[in-house]
Amino acid sequence: MGIDEAAANPKWIDRSRTMVTLSRGVPARVRHLAGDLKNFFPQIHSEPKFDKKDNLLILNEMAGLSRCERVMYFESRSGQDFYLWLSTNIAGGPSAKFRVFNVHTMSELNFTGNCLKYSRPILSFDPTFESEPHMQLLKEMLTQMFYVPENHPKSKPYFDHIINFGLTPDRRIWIRFYAIPAGNIDIEVEEIGPRLVLELIRILNGSFEGDVLYNNQQYISPRFHRRQIRVAAASKTRARAAEKQSRAVKQSVIKKIIRPDHVGEIFNEEVNSKEAKKLMAQIDARKNKKKKSTNGVTKKKNKA
Numbered sequence: 001m002g003i004d005e006a007a008a009n010p011k012w013i014d015r016s017r018t019m020v021t022l023s024r025g026v027p028a029r030v031r032h033l034a035g036d037l038k039n040f041f042p043q044i045h046s047e048p049k050f051d052k053k054d055n056l057l058i059l060n061e062m063a064g065l066s067r068c069e070r071v072m073y074f075e076s077r078s079g080q081d082f083y084l085w086l087s088t089n090i091a092g093g094p095s096a097k098f099r100v101f102n103v104h105t106m107s108e109l110n111f112t113g114n115c116l117k118y119s120r121p122i123l124s125f126d127p128t129f130e131s132e133p134h135m136q137l138l139k140e141m142l143t144q145m146f147y148v149p150e151n152h153p154k155s156k157p158y159f160d161h162i163i164n165f166g167l168t169p170d171r172r173i174w175i176r177f178y179a180i181p182a183g184n185i186d187i188e189v190e191e192i193g194p195r196l197v198l199e200l201i202r203i204l205n206g207s208f209e210g211d212v213l214y215n216n217q218q219y220i221s222p223r224f225h226r227r228q229i230r231v232a233a234a235s236k237t238r239a240r241a242a243e244k245q246s247r248a249v250k251q252s253v254i255k256k257i258i259r260p261d262h263v264g265e266i267f268n269e270e271v272n273s274k275e276a277k278k279l280m281a282q283i284d285a286r287k288n289k290k291k292k293s294t295n296g297v298t299k300k301k302n303k304a
Helices: 028-040 058-065 133-145 222-256 262-267 274-303
Strands: 018-022 044-046 070-077 081-087 095-104 119-125 156-167 172-179 195-204 212-215
Touching (some): 028 070, 070 133
Parallel strands (some): 018 044
16 A cells, blocks of 8 residues: 655645734733743744834735734733734735723643644634624634644644634623643633733725724723723712712701790790799799809819
8 A cells, every 4th residue: 555645744825924922011811822822833933022102004914924814912002001903914804803801821720631732623613703794704703813724734633622702792702711631622611811802893805904894882992991881980079079068068057047945935934833932932942053163173283
């Protein structure tokens, strides 16, 4: 029997690479997330941090100099908002911008699942990705960004983990990594990590430029959301202060009202009986004694 040379020495046809870079000011968690992704995909090429003040089109030039066709760019804004740019082709696009939520790295999660480095993944998509044209385009973009080229020199020739792209009712994409125990897909899978959630903002026709193919009308900028929270808190404070001022005005008006004192009118009548006069004299004498005693004590204290 002859040996099939094509099977023994498979050709590495897809030689495209993906450039991953970060903006300056990203936190350590995003840096560790980029490191975790680099351990899954052998075609990833990392570049030094990108200055976010520069034009995004410079990323295309950086990728071209590094012989990369795709770009994955993590961007930080205001020190607390994180975005992800994906460009599937630096020559003609398309590209998409996402907001990143709930980033958890592998070292942070410490799951029991595990897979070999650079092994090929099975990409699992929610059926809702086929419902609309922009979701179909997004599915194709994610497929091109999160796959391992066949017969890559560093890759393993088998599948031992799954990358799941779930879609929630509010159109957020949940990305999870699962290991297939012993290569048997019938067994319950175990999560590996990392974890991240993406919210689509817009899709552009070109690579970081061009016409807007899709714009998420339900997306709310985090700055605008924080401003709404501050405005609501300020209006609540102003309402509380106005209520306090109106209460004070009401109390001052109430104090000025002279109410009839029926009890005082009864007890302020002149005393005519002798017994009552005698009792009042005794009460007054006791009051005078208490006043004298307190005055004596205060004088002694002052002398001392």
